[in-house]
Amino acid sequence: MKYLSWMCLFCGLSFLGWSQKDSQDGNIWLDGFARTFFSRDALPPNSEDTLSSRSSAQGYNLLDLNTHVNPNEEVEVFAQVRIRNEFGGFFGQGTSVEVRQLRASGVLRDRVRFGVGDLFLRQSTFTLSAPDHEGTDPWGKAFRNYTDIVDYENFFVDDRWRMQGLQAGTTFRFDRGLRTLGCDGFVTRPRGSEALSETSYAPDQIFTGVSLVAQITKEWSLQAHHSNFFEAPLTGTQTTTIGNPVWHVKAIRNLTTEAGHWQWTGDVGWSQRIWSHHDPEVLDLDSVASSSEGLFWTAAAAWTAPDSSWRVEGGWRHVEPDFRSAGAQTKRMSYGSDQMAQVYPMLGNGQFLRPFGMFDVLSDPTRGNQLLQGTLMPFHPVYGNVMPYGAATPNRQGGWMSAQTLSSARPTQWKLEGGLYTEIVGQGTVEKRKFGTLGMGASGDLGDWLGSGRSWTWSVYERLEHTRRGGNDIESIQLTSSHLTMSSAFSLADDLFLQASVKHVMGEGQEYLNVRDELGALVNYERVEYDVKDWMAMGGLTYQFSDHVYTS
Template structure:
């Protein structure tokens, strides 16, 4: 009854708004609708406790309403109506307000946003780094990628936060060309009860950016961010403070055919906890980075290289929070398996397909990660305790037959962990896409992609400190257009990891308390075959078959293998 009433109200308001919209065009609509259906089958012979197969799915519509009561103001509301597969009208139907934002311009000068917003600053202050492994370059997993990113509000490496933001700029005739300012304050977390009596405080995130064009070639940038808790809103008398400041110069030079850039930046962080009236676990860290890049204006070639130092004590909640926390995180599909009902670890298939393992909350401590999937830079460029160099190359042939991306890096720890010896990390990744239709003169698209990622971690020692871990990933995919806009998808992923590492255990204040030795000899596989019909780039219908699993090559750990039939119909307007 309640849901029916809400539905009626929503539809009524929608009709009214639509009517008004047609009258004066102050309202416009956008949105997304998706139908998702999956049938998962357990292919483990020695698992008689888990269900053999099950199906699930949903239909949803996100209705975006953009209201402009006056020219300078826009109110945005996103209403989600979702219905689980197998439920009837009213039962299993959820209606939520997913996003609410108001934004506008004051005096034609100062822009402001209130409510839900997507924020990003520098890579060391506020940046939502991509999840591990560059899976998503593969077109055949783009349907999964769209869902994972959309459901977790991952957009352009921004963090989705709630608060108020404003920005404005000035232009000058002498000394400098322009000054741009951006300020925000958000509340990533409200106060919460952690026990029946104890309540943690409100967490706020504030910050600001200043960008100044000193001349046509030189730009100065500075960012400041502070994550802190307000002790008076809780009762445990422990509150964190984590300010980070960054400054950098960018020198860019244009030639008729290319652009040359040099960047240098550095910054500091502090982190401490206020317990009653005294600061505890106070740490100060810093970072610095330089890089140069060359890119042709026709995008056919670009390369860059640089060096980076990130102090072991550099802590930046806004840039070091990971999308996936491997601690206490279980996948939603077959979360337990085998007759021992073991907890199933997160595999490459879960990273690709499971939106529920992803995190949307800023963390004041370094989150858990799995070293086989990302050990070199688990916290992106802001990974602490790293000193090294990196290089990137992008190449597109003139006839667009070949697209090549190549990344490499060599990093070393600044100080050892549990040892005076330092680990070093070597990372190579490359992706090559052959657009065969370009050289074969075909009317329909035919492309083949091959990519690989190879990561090695070493700490050479003749005793227990020795670490030698290698991970490699091989991807193969092809997309064959058979009829107009109908593509046959074939793909294969193989991930292998072998060697040993130590997992770190940290205290509530982020200090390393211990290490757990772990040996890997793991192989993840995923086979994909499917059909995709693209009405438009954002409107498609995808039918896929996935066969995936993991072999641990360890008699004490059960392997797992599953298959999935997937149907997605997605319309994004």
């Protein structure tokens, strides 16, 4: 039996404004964000489900008020307070008030940059970085009403992680030997001690990092990054804790000629992951319960046209099976089996859970993950099997290449990217998986070409993935998936647009899911068969008051 659900009505409003007030004590100014959201979900008329509600509606109003206080020219104190009211609340019921962000930042004596509180951090691709999640549109246009909410609610800002702690950095300039040397470091606590039961507590998680960036000459630069993710055993009752230091060195050469701009990069690094056992009776006696080490290296080259209209790049990547980096391999989206869908979680008269789909990835903010993980998170092979953990995906070696237009003055933008990879070590067999991926798309505006005098923007992008492994009937694997994303917006009048977006996901074949224990060690494999055909479509009107204010 096939069950469908669709969004019958969607209304969203975002607002951004600011004001400023000067006083003798300093400068105080406000800005903020507001949203009104209403949705109605319904089962199709021919549904045989008699227990689930035929139609349900929910919505809310929220206001995020940002207060910026500048006691002097060097320091800013920032606080974000959220007021949220659920539709249907009465005399304060369903209303909540919370502090969403709090940070002090500034520059001391025009030399040392610092930040304390809620920070948005990025270090390097292999030490601390957040790859795009599976619902991201490469053009940033499709299903924007949904993805804006998911990204905002989960603090998804570029490829940075939001953490709480202390950051400081400075830059030194030299007359000879080096041109500049940048130093940056941070200490954060991604997770505090939390109760697992009445007598068991998980310890604090600490994440630290140091970066050095040296501009040696006009052409050459060198970077060194170190991060360490670990648990403080004395802050909890668990007897086994993790330590995960990572080192990364990167060399870059830039060269500009009449033929264009060239950039060559080389990366090398390694990691350790150590599980330590602690005896609560003897605090100074620790033993290693498990440990592993892994290396990685990459070599890449990029060329940009003299007029900066095209960019072509390619390279080779080698990441060993035991390379682990909590800061670079943690996923944006959670695919844990313990999570239920927010819209119609039960189907078939409550007999089974609704299968996870692209609708949940694009529209469900609770699927977002904001905490670094010491072990590899589960992933869905149909939504990304080639590089599920981004560039730092372990047990991969192979090459990639991409080409794209850069100039926004062109009427049409193009993008083409692909890669071929293999496993370094076979899992459960001597046979190795072979992976292939190809992405291609275009974006543009048909208004001038049609001579209508109105804007008609469009975008399309498709990503294909193929996984195969030889061997006998038990070892062999064949999995093919396709992700097609299309969007269009036609200007009916000034600031009024007719919008439509379509997403199609197809996956067919078989794969083995890794089963890992609580220490992240591979202990078993689960064979799964996939036959996924997932469609999602959205259409409606949007009125754009300004760049940050719209209703749809």
